[in-house]
Amino acid sequence: MLPTTITTTAKKKPMLLINDAQRHRYLVRIHIVEGIAFWIRFIIICTDLSAASGNIVNNAHDSLRYLVVILLFELFTSFILFIADSLYVILRYLGRVFYESDSDDLCNERKYLWPLATLTCLKQIDCYYDHPHLILLTRVCILIGFWLLRFIAFCLACACGNQYSPRGIAYAVISSFSLVISVFTIITEYLHYKRLWTYHPQNNYDATYNKAHLCFLPYSLINDQRITEWGTSTCKRGKKCESKSLFHLLVYHSGEDQFKPKHDEQNPTVFGFHQTKTNLAYIISQDARGFIPSLKGMLGAGVYFATSINHTETKAHNFGAYICVKVSLGRVYRTNKREMPSSTEKYDTVYYEHESGNDEFCILNSEQIQSWIITVNEDFDVNSNDRDMFNETLYTPCF
Ligand SMILES: [Zn+2]
Structure with missing residues (x-):
């Protein structure tokens, strides 16, 4: 449901x-x-x-x-x-x-x-x-x-x-x-x-946020910003990890890690990653509708997500803010081609299995999104003068 x-x-x-x-x-x-x-x-x-x-x-x-x-x-x-x-x-x-x-x-x-x-x-x-x-x-x-x-x-x-x-x-x-x-x-x-x-990078503490918005996680706290060896995950469970926590995913897993849905799973819940401009991410976080589905695209109309943070670097058109979502895929139409399902298909998500393994998917309805966390790379923040000057060095030793 x-x-x-x-x-x-x-x-x-x-x-x-x-x-x-x-x-x-x-x-x-x-x-x-x-x-x-x-x-x-x-x-x-x-x-x-x-x-x-x-x-x-x-x-x-x-x-x-x-x-x-x-x-x-x-x-x-x-x-x-x-x-x-x-x-x-x-x-x-x-x-x-x-x-x-x-x-x-x-x-x-x-x-x-x-x-x-x-x-x-x-x-x-x-x-x-x-x-x-x-x-x-x-x-x-x-x-x-x-x-x-x-x-x-x-x-x-x-x-x-x-x-x-x-x-x-x-x-x-x-x-x-x-x-x-x-x-x-x-x-x-x-x-x-x-x-x-309760950190808000755009320094707007009077704003109201979408119910699905959990928090803004400081960019310096995500796994890849805290490790010295690129691509390693600090999660002690390793590749077998089955955590469904967005907090866990960002703090302990490498940007390379993927959590793909199993083939036999009904209405699977997965993590998806979307990169956009910082300003657009702030608008999404405060809009009661959340993501607005596109009218067209490679896999048809909908909201597009990559299956790893790093994969958004090659898929996104805008950069700076990573929106990491937990999403119910509902009825999944799997394909290994860049195609739209026929009009007779009943589905909620088109899941594109790449040959390279860098899968992506398109959900029809933004209400399939359960929750999200946004992390903003300050280097891309165009409103740097208004930015909340968060001091990450006070917190990184705790994680
Ligand atoms: Zn883990």
Whole structure:
């Protein structure tokens, strides 16, 4: 069954701290403050522990139970965050000193260190391959989890201070201020995540978008812009990958990769690729009708798609924006010639199987398109003065 009529979504407004450089500076400073606050709390709790363990009079020894648990919570949360933040600073600001060479060994080493530095190690779990947009959201959730554990430590310190004053009191006071600072950190981290997935290259944040439009993915995040060896895919599933996620396709698969429909599959869903001018892509993204089918063409009237990103380079008449769609083919008319089906044929899609393997297809109705993601090569953007100046270097280490 084909999708229902396409409608438009609600209006979107620019977010807070949208300036990448400003937000990044803010994040670095707030994490430095968090690091300093951690060491102050750590020294206080160690001092309390030392005093409690050396004094067994008046049941002061019992306060050890509280203090040890608080110390463990701190080591599991703030200390891990401090190590990750320190590693991030080393890799980001001193990385050029350590990694002057681009040899594979050094690149691989850096590849393993960045997930530790950005707390994105969980991206190795299979589900994140299909949903790469959840990687940074998980980082935010980890920070919220850390905050909750520290809040429990704060409550324990209050209880300890109540029973065994002055043990735990100084820690509780400093911790209360630190928890407030951490709330700002979490809010800023959430904005950092949101910024990536609500990015609009034409800087038009008041526009309404077609329901099928998922997002604009920054060009620097697609697979081919992040790899050093051309044509390689970063998807660990390799050629056997059967992911149906557009996010996965763009972030982890080479522009050469194709996902062709199986011959015996009924109403197959495939990925299609269309390249056009950046301005036309913006119009399509905001038009409630989406793609307007052409009145004529090699395979007849309809909307044309290539089966790989790279193949659009030889098929397109206009360049700059890649529209990657997920589309239901419906009834497929297969051919290995440049021909239009006869008028008696019942079909929704003409699928042209090239001898070279670079297949293409033409769908009759744009409502067959389920969703799309647009990625814009900034070098072709004619409206470069109005462009949203997105800083991709803040995000590429996370993928
Ligand atoms: Zn894959």
